[in-house]
Every structure is written in C-alpha cells, then in structure tokens.
Amino acid sequence: MLDSALSIFRTGRNLARLMEGLGITLQISAAAVGLSLLLGIPAGLLMAGRRPLIPKLLRLYLEIIRVMPILVLLFLFYYSLSRFLNINLSAMTVSVLVFTLWGTAEMSDLVRGAVSSLPRHQWESGRALGLNEMQVSLYVVFPQIVRRLLPGIINLTTRMIKTTPFVFFINLPDLLKVGQQIVEVSGIRNPLSSVWVYGFIFAVYFAICYPISLLSRYLELRWQS
Amino acid sequence: MKIFNFLLLVLVLAALSFPAQAQAAGELEAIRAKGKIRVAVFSDKPPFGYVDENGLNQGYDIYLAKKLAQDLFGAPDKVEFVLVEAASRIEVLEANKADVVLANFTVTPERARQVDFAKPYMKVALGVTSPKSAPITDVAQLRGQTLIVNKGTTADFYFSQNHPEIKLLKFDQNTEAFNALRDGRAAALAHDNTLLFAWVVENSSFVTGIEFLGSEDTIAPAVKKGRAELLTWLNEEIARLTEAKFFQEAYQATLGPAFGGTVDPKSVLIDELK
Secondary structure (H helix, E strand, O other), X not given: XXXXXXXXXXXXXXXXXXXXXXXXXXXXXXXHHHHHHHHHHHHHHHHHOOOOOHHHHHHHHHHHHHHOOHHHHHHHHHHHHHHHOOOOOOHHHHHHHHHHHHHHHXXXXXXXXXXXXXXXXXXXXXXXXXXXXXXXXXXXXXXXXXXXXXXXXXXXXXXXXXXXXXXXXXXXXXXXXXXXXHHHHHOOOOOOHHHHHHHHHHHHHHHHHHHHHHHHHHHHHHHHO | OHHHHHHHHHHHXXXXXXXXXXXXXXXXXXXXXXXXXXXXXXXXXXXXXXXXXXXXXXOHHHHHHHHHHHHHHOOOOOEEEEEEOHHHHHHHHHOOOOOEEOOOOEOOHHHHOOEEEOOOOEEEEEEEEEEOOOOOOOXXXXXXXXXXXXXXXXXXXXXXXXXXXXXXXXXXXXXXHHHHHHOOOOOEEEEEHHHHHHHHHHOOOEEEEEEEEEEEEEEOOEEEOOOHHHHHHHHHHHHHHHHOOHHHHHHHHHHHHHHOOOOOHHHOOOOOOO
C-alpha cells in the first residue's frame, strides 16, 4: 500500500510538479503579505488619525474589499479588465494584486485597532515633548503596537496561504490544482491516489502554516516577559 | 459556490450592454506574427485534456491543438495551452486570454449566442453512471434520489430543465464529482457519455447504465464572436482533417486506449460533415 502511494510521487515529474505548484502558492503569499505590511501599516495609522476625510475613505475601501469574495476580485481583474478596458494582466500579476488589495485592507484594520487600543495620552505626551505627528507614530506608537499586531498578522498570513487555491480559476496551477491533475491521471489505475495526494498536500500546508504560528507564539511569550 | 453563478450573470449582463466589437481583419496574421496559437484546454479530464505525469498536456483535444499548430506554423509545439475549468471556457475567449477553446466544448444554442463554434470534431450524448450493485438504467429510477453533475455542463442544464424531481449535487471539478460518486454521496453521476465510458473501464465496480440520454450533441472548437477569419480557417481545417481521416488517427492515439475497446469509434466520431 505504501508502495502504491510512493509510486504516485515517483512517477515522472509528479513530485517536481507539486513543488512547482507550491512555488506559485508561496510566491503569491509572500509577495502579498510583504506588500500588505508595507501599505497596510501606514494606511492603518492614517485610519486611526483624526483628519476629517482620509479615515472615512479608507474605511469605505476596507468595507468594499471585505464584502467582495476573493474570487470576484480575481475575475474582475483577470477577465473584466481585459475584456472591457483591454488591460491584459498576467494571472500572476492579478493574483498578487488581488491578495495585496485584500491584505492591505485587513492589515490596515488590524493596525487601526491596535492604535486605538493605546491610551490617548501616549499621543499627547509625545506631542508635548515636541515630536511631530510623523515622529509620534514612528517612535511612540509603532513600537507599542507591534506586539499587539503580531497575532493578527500571523492569522492573516496563514489565511492568505490557504486562500491561494482560488488562483486556479484564473488559470494558474497552484499546489492543489496540480494535485488534482495528478489524481485524475493516476486515479484511473490507483483509486487510493486521491487519499495519498490530498494527504500530501495537507501535510505540506501544515508544514508551512504550523511553524508560522509557532513563531508567533514564541514571540508573544518572549515579549510578554 | 453561488457566487460563481452570480458572477457569470453579472458578466453576461455586462456583455449584453457592451456590443461585441468586431476584431480587426488579419487575425490569422496576428496569430502568426505572435508565433503561437493560444488554445484553452482542460488539465484534469482524461482522455480529452489532461496533464500527464511529466507535466505535459495530453489527450484528444490536445492532439487536435497540436495539429492546428502544425498546419499554422509547421511545428506542433507552437501552441500555448491555457488551462481552464468548465465554467470559464466562454470567459477566456471574451477576455481574449485564448484564441481557441478546445476543451470538450459541447455546442448548445445558449453558448452559441456568446461564442462562435466552428465545425464539430466529435459527438456526444449524456450518460449516467452508477454503482454495479445498484445500477440506474432508467431516469425514472432517479426520482427523489441525488444525482451528481458538474456545474455549468450539459448534464447540469439537462437535468435542471427536464427533471426538477431529481436532486442535483453540483461540483465545479471532475475530481470532486467522481470522488463523491465513489464515496456513495449520490445514487448516480451524469456526465458526457464519452467521459463515463473511459471512467468505468478503470472503475469496474461502476457501470454506465444509461448510455445515451438527451439529444446527441456535437463538440466543436469555439472562438470569440466576430473573429470571422479565424473561424473560417478553423472550418476549412476541420473539413480537411475529417476528409483525411485525421480524427480516426486521433481516436486511436488517445480515446481508443482509454475506452478499452468497449466503445465503437463511430459513436464518438463524425464521419461526414453536413
């Protein structure tokens, strides 16, 4: 039985193909998480600020992205842009773009929440010391919110990794789709292949996501003491 | 995923409000200039379109795609495969992500309003596969039972319209649909008979109790509406290939082995174009 399982992965380039699929999954997640941090943190700080218009606009953006299923966004940017505006983006570009739009929205809300939970006098004391708004954000607020942000960021990262299989709907073969292709071909001769292949994919996702949450728990404990 | 249907509806409505723009002439030239024809194919539907263990596209549709490339460019590898799901076959054309769809695409009047079909290269009817231990040989047996179909396929339309008394369990992907049948989540599974013929050969505890159901349909290449030059070329090409018995050759190379000699090639191939 183990032989039949191993033979699926040994046949042809099956294992290499799965790893290529994983590569697509990881590329999208890593790029999107990185960009979301870069854009989401300033957006969150702005959202928590007291300027009249900007927080409202960011709030609107957040709500729009939140109610839109990822699949709709993917279709919109992959198919509709090309069809109506003749903007032909590659599937990879669209994936990173959509996951970044989503990540930025979620990240900005996490940051806003963390900032709002800081007592008001932290800002006021900073200003009283003669720091400008930018400096208060950077030197007073930001170091204090990083710790509160961490669980949310980790959560978002693993959610993103687990949402990447949607990219196959815009014709990008990620880990899960490659697995399906293998099941379809080897499943004819080996009915158990779906168990083995999906089991393998489960293990791979676990192997990626579990260390990430371990890391966050470790950091949380360390920063607490 | 209801959202999928909703989205398609939105896109269809949008399509209706934007009249299709005629493509500039010389499309064939444009494809030649690009050096590759982009063909949308399935990646998980053996023996029609699948990816083999070496990561190469294979199957009956792919055999034809390579022949098209051979005749356009003189080399069978001048084809770029775009891997699609059943439900995105129209969208890849309208969004101009592929030049031709060769993905076991059954010609229906609804679809013909959205894309242009060339002359057919295969024919198909619906079939119903069930476990040998509880075979379904008549649609009447399915009353009140659950039937598995793939979302957006001919089977889905046929049973939704003609047999509302049968509960449908819908899946986006073949892998899931057939696994659900294996797991006993429904009494039977309805799909194109050609696909079922191949599947039961390797899954001997199941039987295609109903082999021909609904009207006999044809399978044809599809192009975006308004791409007249490409369509004309495809029509001429298919006529030539039918004449030259190319599809017999394609059958022997791809479908024959998968059907295990249980199917008469005549029930799948088109002898003469009308």
